[in-house]
Amino acid sequence: MKTVATPRSARAPGLFLALGLLCLGTVSGPVHAEGEATNPAVRERMALMKDIGRNLKSIADMVQQKAPFEGQAAQAAAGTIAADAERIPAVFKPRESDPASEALPVIWEKWDDFVAHADKLASAAKAIDATSAETLAAGFRPMAGACKSCHDSYRMDD
Numbered sequence: 001m002k003t004v005a006t007p008r009s010a011r012a013p014g015l016f017l018a019l020g021l022l023c024l025g026t027v028s029g030p031v032h033a034e035g036e037a038t039n040p041a042v043r044e045r046m047a048l049m050k051d052i053g054r055n056l057k058s059i060a061d062m063v064q065q066k067a068p069f070e071g072q073a074a075q076a077a078a079g080t081i082a083a084d085a086e087r088i089p090a091v092f093k094p095r096e097s098d099p100a101s102e103a104l105p106v107i108w109e110k111w112d113d114f115v116a117h118a119d120k121l122a123s124a125a126k127a128i129d130a131t132s133a134e135t136l137a138a139g140f141r142p143m144a145g146a147c148k149s150c151h152d153s154y155r156m157d158d
């Protein structure tokens with residue numbers, strides 16, 4: 001007996017919050033691996049991810065109503081995420097390691113799938129429509145989902 005409708009709009013902040021937290025764990029939480037990476041190639045890919053993380057957070061804060069909705073800023077952040085996502089294959093291509101890295105070796109064993117995950121994020125970020133808080137929220141879920149699905153397979157657990 002289905003009497004309860006499933007909320008699927010911006011009026012279900014709990015859902016977004018859950019996704020946001022899963023995705024943003026390393027943005028605001030403690031760093032999993034000890035210390036800073038010293039390998040420049042690893043530093044570069046971590047810096048790229050941090051930039052993606054910062055931009056996603058600025059959108060997540062609006063979606064979760066922790067920050068006022070600002071369409072232009074959200075659209076710009078989505079554009080940065082799309083551009084960053086397109087750089088993921090290039091910065092991850094060299095099979096570099098560092099004690100501080102959270103990248104799993106399976107990245108280079110399933111390279112095409114890894115790249116497909118990066119493409120998925122780029123597409124989701126390009127699809128963001130920040131005309132209103134509602135359209136932004138609708139696009140946020142698939143975008144945050146793209147972070148999580150790649151992290152689930154290719155990054156160490158927090």
Ligand code: HEC
Binds near residue numbers: 052155
């Ligand atoms: C194609 C796969 C992939 C996608 C998509 C992806 N990530 Fe990552 N992310 C990784 C990997 C792999 C690492 C670990 C890199 C390392 O430590 O060498 C990582 C690390 C991070 C880190 C930690 C950086 C650091 O300095 O330790 C943050 C923050 C992050 N990602 C945020 C995001 C956000 C937010 C999204 C979505 C908007 C996202 N990522 C999408 C693969 C991905």
